[in-house]
Amino acid sequence: MQTSILNQLAAAVPAGAPPAWIQYLPFVAMGLIFWFLILRPQMKQQKEHKAKLGGLKKGDEVLTGGGFVGKVLKVDENYAEVEIAQGVKVKALKSTIVDVIPPAGSKPAND
Secondary structure, eight states: OOOOHHHHHHHHSOTTOOOGGGGGHHHHHHHHHHIIIIIHHHHHHHHHHHHHHHTOOTTOEEEETTSOEEEEEEEOSSEEEEEEETTEEEEEEGGGEEEEEOOTTSOOTTO
16 A cells, blocks of 8 residues: 555545645735835835935025034035035035935924
């Protein structure tokens, strides 16, 4: 009674077994969930930040990655000269600017 393991496994599979690609459906679903809940919002946020930095101009008030709030004096391709106190100017990489602070006279978004 020598039977091969393959023969035994083939006999154990029911006749109406689902196709093999059905087994990959949960992985595809997890990938789609990961894309829509994590990657897509992150890419949107990066795009908005890049647009903010692209629109940076003299007179804007900015928050740097180091926590300094200052006024932009000069902007070039990679750097922005920021005045963080009266007479104190620093040269910051544009990529380290975290946010552009709206002017004090503008209304909050929820009003």
